[in-house]
Amino acid sequence: MKASWQARMWLSVIGFGGLAASALAAESGPARVTFTKDVLPILQEKCQECHRAGQMAPMSLMTYDEVRPWAKAIRENVSAGKMPPYFADKASLPMKHDQSLSQVQKDTILAWIDSGTTKGSEKDMPAPRKFSESEWRLGDPDVVLQPVEPFDVPAGDGDLYQCFAVPFASANDLWLKGVEFKPDNLKAVHHFILFEDKLGKFKEFDAATPEPGCECEDMDKVLQGTTMVQMWAPGNVQPLARTGEAKKLNAKSNFILQVHYHNTTGEPQVDRSKFALYLAKPEEQVQKEVRGQLVVQPNLFIKAGDPESKFQATYTIKEDITVYSSGVHMHYRGKNMGLWAVRPGETDETTLVWVPNYDFNWQLTYEFAEPWKAPAGTKFTMRCTFDNSTNNPFNPDPTKDVRWGLASTDEMAFSGYSYVVDSEALKSTPEKPKGLVQGPGLVKVSDPEFLGTD
Numbered sequence: 001m002k003a004s005w006q007a008r009m010w011l012s013v014i015g016f017g018g019l020a021a022s023a024l025a026a027e028s029g030p031a032r033v034t035f036t037k038d039v040l041p042i043l044q045e046k047c048q049e050c051h052r053a054g055q056m057a058p059m060s061l062m063t064y065d066e067v068r069p070w071a072k073a074i075r076e077n078v079s080a081g082k083m084p085p086y087f088a089d090k091a092s093l094p095m096k097h098d099q100s101l102s103q104v105q106k107d108t109i110l111a112w113i114d115s116g117t118t119k120g121s122e123k124d125m126p127a128p129r130k131f132s133e134s135e136w137r138l139g140d141p142d143v144v145l146q147p148v149e150p151f152d153v154p155a156g157d158g159d160l161y162q163c164f165a166v167p168f169a170s171a172n173d174l175w176l177k178g179v180e181f182k183p184d185n186l187k188a189v190h191h192f193i194l195f196e197d198k199l200g201k202f203k204e205f206d207a208a209t210p211e212p213g214c215e216c217e218d219m220d221k222v223l224q225g226t227t228m229v230q231m232w233a234p235g236n237v238q239p240l241a242r243t244g245e246a247k248k249l250n251a252k253s254n255f256i257l258q259v260h261y262h263n264t265t266g267e268p269q270v271d272r273s274k275f276a277l278y279l280a281k282p283e284e285q286v287q288k289e290v291r292g293q294l295v296v297q298p299n300l301f302i303k304a305g306d307p308e309s310k311f312q313a314t315y316t317i318k319e320d321i322t323v324y325s326s327g328v329h330m331h332y333r334g335k336n337m338g339l340w341a342v343r344p345g346e347t348d349e350t351t352l353v354w355v356p357n358y359d360f361n362w363q364l365t366y367e368f369a370e371p372w373k374a375p376a377g378t379k380f381t382m383r384c385t386f387d388n389s390t391n392n393p394f395n396p397d398p399t400k401d402v403r404w405g406l407a408s409t410d411e412m413a414f415s416g417y418s419y420v421v422d423s424e425a426l427k428s429t430p431e432k433p434k435g436l437v438q439g440p441g442l443v444k445v446s447d448p449e450f451l452g453t454d
């Protein structure tokens with residue numbers, strides 16, 4: 001009798017979100033929320049991927065003793081929706097790696113903290129979650145690359161965009177299934193963008209400065225003749241391309257790794273981050289090239305102090321495509337952004353992704369649970385809001401009018417998506433790389449034959 005009353009109480013309480021914590025805190029006896037029974041399974045599912053030794057988060061949340069001292073911080077971060085870092089609203093298409101807490105999970109964590117962080121019985125403890133042995137989430141890579149020399153990141157908490165040459169130069173075209181980044185020094189690394197250098201101009205810029213690589217805040221100048229391959233920021237893991245699909249890498253291209261450093265430690269840091277390539281094998285015929293499209297509004301004028309500066313941009317496609325993922329990008333004054341699409345003949349827009357509380361520190365890629373078909377004539381619309389007022393705690397200077405620019409203190413506004421063209425049938429047989437030169441930039445090749453010395 002009592003148990004079923006409690007169950008009903010629990011159900012009605014979770015409907016009221018914040019009330020759950022206090023209602024349950026008052027509860028004592030058998031239904032009390034405990035760490036071993038109620039909380040640890042949630043931490044395993046939604047937190048431990050990052051909060052364990054060797055991963056990006058600052059502390060491990062694997063055991064009661066590790067979690068208990070963080071209770072207050074967990075309460076703050078979870079109730080504010082800051083942790084886990086996942087920003088797509090439920091109005092978005094369902095996503096593959098939706099890390100967000102359900103309302104029940106959120107309420108359970110808060111109730112556990114408010115009722116005094118009870119440990120509970122050891123026998124309720126779930127089996128520890130198993131994580132992949134490989135240091136790479138996507139599995140064993142084919143090639144691992146890094147900048148030729150380590151870089152001394154100066155002390156000082158400004159933004160530094162440093163570009164590094166990463167020699168590669170396969171003699172033949174290759175098909176890329178995926179890239180994974182491995183930040184070396186997370187105290188200083190904020191995010192990466194990897195570029196393919198087709199013209200080889202970067203050498204001159206690099207040679208003109210004594211330090212490894214060169215500063216490249218002015219990307220138009222330094223990154224002439226390059227194309228973006230992929231970006232990374234904490235929490236961003238892009239999956240391998242589907243069978244028969246890949247990105248093209250042109251023969252003789254080298255890479256440029258742009259690292260955005262943001263060193264707040266007050267001390268110099270050293271960094272030599274790496275990235276791994278996953279290449280298509282000859283056994284797999286490539287039919288479609290994975291491409292990216294931005295929906296961008298470069299004509300920004302955001303008035304000083306304006307709390308709600310709105311912009312939009314549209315892009316209409318001319319071919320039938322299949323869309324796999326989306327993302328949004330602004331800088332410190334970004335408040336919200338979304339990408340919508342309306343197919344020809346439809347009146348209602350589909351919300352592909354909607355990020356109501358944008359956070360510049362977390363640039364995630366949102367991978368749709370199901371690919372989204374967009375026939376020719378589909379119109380994509382990006383809409384966004386900037387907050388250039390003092391209400392915005394990230395705002396570096398509310399007294400300044402802001403326009404488009406590369407520095408984080410300037411602004412940008414684009415959403416985008418990855419896609420394939422439905423009619424494409426390339427019938428291309430991938431080759432192994434030829435003529436790679438072993439040197440300090442080439443950390444590892446999975447198969448010595450990949451060096452192409454034969």
Ligand code: HEC
Pocket residue numbers: 042043046047048049050051056057058070073074075077078083084085099101234235361
């Ligand atoms: C995608 C990786 C990731 C996941 C998943 C994640 N965190 Fe975090 N967490 C981080 C990183 C990185 C930081 C440090 C940077 C920051 O605070 O933004 C952090 C910071 C925190 C902090 C603040 C620590 C401090 O110094 O005050 C708390 C508390 C926290 N996480 C709790 C959680 C909880 C609880 C979960 C699961 C419900 C979770 N996190 C899931 C990556 C993650």
